[in-house]
Amino acid sequence: MSRPRPTIHDVAREAGASIATVSRALNGGVVSAAARDRIEAAVARLGYRRNDVARGLVTGRSGLVGVVLPDLIGPLYAHMARGIEDVLEEHGMHAMLVTDHLEPDAERRAIELLRARQVDGLVLIGSRLQPAELRAAAGSVPVAHVQRDGPDDDAPQVRLDDAAGVRAAVEHLAAAGHRRIAHLAGTRRDGIERREAFLAAMAAAGLEPGPIVAGGFTEEGGEAAAAVVLDDPDVSAVFCASDRMAVGLLHAAQRRGIAVPDDLSVVGFDDLTWARYLCPPLTTVRQPGREMGRAAARLVLDAPFEAAVPTLRIAPTLVVRASTAAPRFPDPAAPPRTRQAPAPEEVIAADRPASS
C-alpha cells in the first residue's frame, strides 16, 4: 500500500536510462525525444515526484523566501504576506512565514530557522533587530525590510510614505475648518515618524498643534489616550496613528456623549478591513499592504543584481468617510466654510510619487 516514494533511480530503471538523463529530461536539458518520451511515461506510471529536499541540498537553493512578520491576525501583515506571495509565485518560488509577535528574540530564532532551511532570501516585516544583530543572524542571505522598526543600514527596504499620508490627513482636517487638532501617537518607529510628520504638517498649515498623547497602537491605547484629548474643549479633531487607536477613541467619545463627526472629527491610519464598518465609517490613511509586500519581494529577489540600496517609499491614500466633517463651532477668526458632505467613500491620493 504505502510503498516508499519512487526516486529518480526507479524512474531511470523503468525507462531504461541513467539518472543523469532522467534529471536532464525533468529539468529541460538536452535529451533525445525518444528518451524523453520513455522517461515521461515512466514518471507517470510510477507517480514520481521530485524530492525538493535532496535537490536543495545539491543546488544550495530552496526556492523559498523566508518572511518574518509580527503576526497573521492583523489584516495589514496578512496583506503584505499576500503581496510577497504574488511576486514569488511569478518566479516559481514560495514563501515560508514565521511569526515573531514583536519579540526580538523570536525574530532572531525565526531567521535562524529559516536560514537552516536554506531560504534564498528574507523579507523582514517590522524588524526590531539592530543592524549588527541582523548581519550576524542573516549572514549572506539577501534581506529586504518592510516598515523596519529598528535603525536603518544599507539593506534595501520599503516604507510607507508616512509623511505624505499624515500631510493628506492634516490638510483634509484643516481644509474642513479645524484649527485645534490633537494627535494620538504610537511609540514605535513609524509612530514617531508620523508624529513628526504631524508637527510638520500642522506648521505647514499654519496651525498650533493640539495635545499629543502617545500610547500603544491598540484599542486600549486609543481609549486611554482619549481621556486626555477629550478633556480639551477646543479640540475639534483628532488624528490617530492607527485605526485601532481610532476605535478606542470612538468608543471613549461615545461613552461621553461626544458625537462623531459633529462634535469631533476623527482620522485613523491603516484602513484596516473593518474601518469602513465603524460608526461612523472611519476616514483614514490607507496603507497599501499588498503593494508593499510586492515591492519587498522584488527587492529581495533583485538583491544579487542590484548595486544601489534603495529605500522604496510607497504612497498611501486618504480615504474620506463619515468620521470627519467641519467643526460645529468654527474658529471665528477663520473664514467661514461650507460643511463638507463627502460621498460615501472618496479616495484622495497622497501627494508623493511611489518611490524616491
Add this chain to the structure above:
Amino acid sequence: MSRPRPTIHDVAREAGASIATVSRALNGGVVSAAARDRIEAAVARLGYRRNDVARGLVTGRSGLVGVVLPDLIGPLYAHMARGIEDVLEEHGMHAMLVTDHLEPDAERRAIELLRARQVDGLVLIGSRLQPAELRAAAGSVPVAHVQRDGPDDDAPQVRLDDAAGVRAAVEHLAAAGHRRIAHLAGTRRDGIERREAFLAAMAAAGLEPGPIVAGGFTEEGGEAAAAVVLDDPDVSAVFCASDRMAVGLLHAAQRRGIAVPDDLSVVGFDDLTWARYLCPPLTTVRQPGREMGRAAARLVLDAPFEAAVPTLRIAPTLVVRASTAAPRFPDPAAPPRTRQAPAPEEVIAADRPASS
C-alpha cells in the same frame, strides 16, 4: 567576508573530533564531557548552524507540517493557523502555510509542493478535494482537516459544532419573542449544515421558519439576500450564516431606514475581529479558530499512533451584543416579554460538549 557556511566537517576539524562525534554531541548522544566541550567551543568559534535540508534528506523528516488554507486575510483562518503553530511549537516543529484561494487545483498543487518538501503532516482547512483525489495527492503523509468542505472519509477532522451554535442563536431569538425568523444561508458545506440546523432548531422551538435565501458568504451576498428578506414585514429577526453576510444585511437595512435592533434583530456567525465594532455591535456565534487549529495540529501529530479516526466537534459560543432585542410588535399570541437589556457583551456557551 561572506565565506561559505561552516559545516559539521569544519567543526570536527576545529575540535579534533570526527563528524560522527560532532553529530552526536549536537543531538544529545553519548559523548565524553571533554569532547563535548571542545565541540561546543568550536561551534561557537565558527558560528556553525546545522543545515536542516541535509538533515532532512537523511532522516526523511522535515520538522514541518504543511497547512493549506483559503487565505490569510480572513481573521478566522489566521487564527486557525495560529492555533496550529501553537502546538507545533511545543513539539519543536513549524508550519509551512500555503494558500489555495478556494481553488481545488491550487489546493492540489499546494499539497504537491508541500510533499516535495517532505512535510511530516498536512492540515487542510476547508479542503474541497474528493477523498480519492486527496488520497492520491497526499500519499502516505498524515492528514487532518479543519471544516472540511468536501465529503468525509476516514481522515481525522475537526469541525465546529455548527448545529449547537445555530441552536443557541435561534433559541436566543425565540426567547426574545421573535416568531418569524429569516435565514441568510451559505452555499458551502458548512452553510448547508447551518441551514439544516436552522430548520431543526426552529422546529424544536415550535416556529415556522421564515424565508431562507442562499448566497455567498460575503458582504455582497448578504446585501443581495437582504432585499428579499427585508420585503417581508413579518420578519422581525434574521440569522445569518456568516458575519460578512450580516454586515451586508446591516447596510441594506440602514439604507432602507430599518432600525437594528428595534425593527429587526440580526445574528451573525463567526465573530470576526470587527463584529463588535459594527453598529450596532453584532450578536454572533463565535467560532474558536485558534482552538480548532490546535485540535487539528494535535490530530495530525498523533495520527501515526491513533487507531480511531475521530471527528472532533468544537463548541462555539453565542456572543450577545446589541444587534438583537425583543421585536417591536411582539406576536399577540405569544406571552408578553420584557425587553432584554443585555450587558455590553454577554457570552453564552453553546450546549454541546467540546468533542463527540
Add this chain to the structure above:
DNA sequence: CCCCGGACTGGAAACGTTTACACCTCGTTG
C-alpha cells in the same frame, strides 16, 4: 591474568538529487 562489557570514538554508507566530465556515435566539412 584473561575476558567481558561499558563508555566512547571514527569510518563509511546511506539519503535523492544535480552536474562536471568523459565518452560514443554520427554527419559534415576540409
Add this chain to the structure above:
DNA sequence: CAACGAGGTGTAAACGTTTCCAGTCCGGGG
C-alpha cells in the same frame, strides 16, 4: 578519408547530515 563538432548519454562526485558498525580503551570480576 581524416578530423571535427554536435548531440546524446552514462559514471561518478559532490551536497551536509545521521547512523550503523566496528573498533579502542578502560576497569572490574572471575
